[in-house]
Amino acid sequence: MSVGASWTFSRMIWGRYLTAGLQCCRCRVNWHVKRHYSFLPDDIKSLRSVVSPDISKIRNIGIMAHIDAGKTTTTERMLYYSGYIRALGDVDDGDTVTDFMAQERERGITIQSAAVTFDWKSHRINLIDTPGHVDFTLEVERALRVLDGAVAVFDASAGVEAQTLTVWRQAEKHHVPCVCFLNKMDKPTANLNFSIESIKRKLRANPVLLQIPVGSGKTFSGVVDLLTNQKLIWRQRSVEDDGRTFDSKPLDPSDDPGLLQEVSEARVALIEQVADLDDEFAELLLTDFSDNFDAVPANKLQEAVRRVTLARKGVPVLCGSSLRNKGVQPLLDAINSYLPAPNERHHDLVRWYKDDLCALAFKVLHDKQRGPLVFLRIYSGTLKPQTAVHNINRNSIERMSRLLVPFADQYVEIPSMTAGNIALTVGLKQAVTGDTIVSSKASAAAAARRAQKDSGAAKKKGEQASVILSGVEVPDPVFFCTIEPPTMAKQADLENALKCLQREDPSLKVRVDPDSGQTILCGMGELHIEIIHDRIRREYGIETHLGPLQVAYRETILQEVSTTDMLDRTVGERRNVVTVELTVRPVDVSSVGGPCEMGFTEALGEQLSPEIKEAVENGVNGSYLQGPLLGYPLLGVSTLVQSVKMEPGTSPAMVSACSSRCMLKALKLAGGQVLEPMMSLEVTVGEEHLSTVLGDLAQRRGTVRDIQSRHDDKVLLGTVPLAEMMGYSTILRTLTSGNATFSLELDTYEAMNPQDQNTLLKRMGGLM
């Protein structure tokens, strides 16, 4: 992103979408009661007019899905219907608000999550459009970490796709309630029942269908709302019809009998399903409406669906076609009606801060002129510009100069921001993704005291209760390659560019090879590294050369080994003597691929001081970073430290060094095994090309798990070693004349067979 440029209000995009100082449009529509509306104002709203409602009317939501399901197209419609943009952008024309990076516009895909704020029916919606490509999964992870609800978008002709599963699991991990939007209902192959079934089967979720589509494929014209029995029809009056206006009227007996029957059955099924999931509603039904479900009031049903959604017992399902401008307004209503307000979510340790500021930094953008812009989710208290804040993770105090509301790559300055919101700050130079920001050291200490008091007996004496919010999990990179500047004179510029990019994107890792001195880029996939390479060229003006892409293997050990090591070293006047005894063992094969662990025997744990314990832990954990075979990080190793003996005066640094040496010895004796990343692969291909794709996969050491039918296509599910998948997108395109799509995702790490391992060892040792 050209962040520098984003501050220039005269940019084309600003001209098209926003005009500073525009008056706010107060014209709103209630599509449940009125008929035939036209509501877009003559002019667009200014961001300054975004309502600042009570916390109960704030929605922090993310839009997530498999690649190309229609997240960006849907977001664009939301901004348009809520009155914040003047014209509808198109992903295929590269002019949407949220895909503002040059690479996003050129490729028609989302790469980084973009935050926008707008209002809908007196609710303030802070929305993050996330990428669908697996290489940018960290963007989804950090958004879900701070959001309260999510809209999962599906291509209604494909149902649940590979990446939908991943993002769904991420949402579950963070206990984020969801609403499903079955998009692309205009496609001839769109299929409501198929999509609902795949949500049940693949996501193991409980879809609660709230609408029935009217028409199908090209004749898809709207939906019937099962709560109100209202028929919402978008009559396309011309090709340019933007879907702002639609008819809303109750179903009546003159409607198509098939539709009437379908709606009637679906409403009864909905009422029964909700009664099964919500006791309060079940009781109401039994007492007042047991023999007349038709009389169940829409508001009672809606309240029950809300409780079901918040309790994550079911997910409301709506349908539409964002590209054809149908069904997006009811989706916005559903966000307000069913997704939680910030105060309805449980954020454990936040309560200890009471009304003091407590916020999580979840994203950093680098602005060449203004330095880092840090996105904060505020959990409690109020954020104000020109104030000092305390970063607990960095143990530093920093001054925040300005406070902004994001609208993709445009920002509006604001005087303060309250709990439950998302804000962008200028001036925080040290904060990185995952840091907890509070008002002062004293407020952190006060929160710690409250926490200590609350958890009282549960904590051992001297053990501090944590008042740090859990950070953002950063996935391990699977690919790496060398990167070189055009001349040595540019090395410092390249280092600076990489430092800035890493700050923005913690899934990008940079290290220097100790033997060759070369800079190594480690990333999540081919596309990730390609985009980084491109950004260095465009944003930092450095033409770099990338070495061949290599797979980031892992190592583990084969057997249990106990060993002892002794270190006797005099530094200055001080003699350091320490002996460490420990055992390493491979963790059960089924959990190989899991992280390494370490511990002390109970007696030793009680005997060692916290300082020495920390020194031993540093030594042991440090040796997990480089395996003895090829220097790749270790996985699936468990270490038990049995004894640490030292002469008085021995420094912790020496204890650490001795532990690390002892580990190296043990790991070498335990025998090494290379683990290779195995990817789960999903290829959607026309039947005529299936055998070609299967044949190619066999040559890549791939295993096919299942072949499913999806309309005229076949969906092939399998696993394949990452090492065999370099350049697969180009190859697949050639093999199928462009009639296939695929997605690849890290599944597990598997032990390499001895023959392949030997070949790799020889290659890495320069013998081949």
Ligand SMILES: Nc1nc2c(ncn2[C@@H]2O[C@H](COP(=O)(O)OP(=O)(O)OP(=O)(O)O)[C@@H](O)[C@H]2O)c(=O)[nH]1
């Ligand atoms: N037929 C049809 N196509 C749609 C619809 N919505 C989006 N598309 C098309 O689907 C493609 C992908 O749309 P996007 O909005 O970029 O999808 P996305 O989920 O944001 O994609 P990524 O962020 O790259 O994962 C584009 O070509 C859109 O024009 C729809 O309702 N019907």
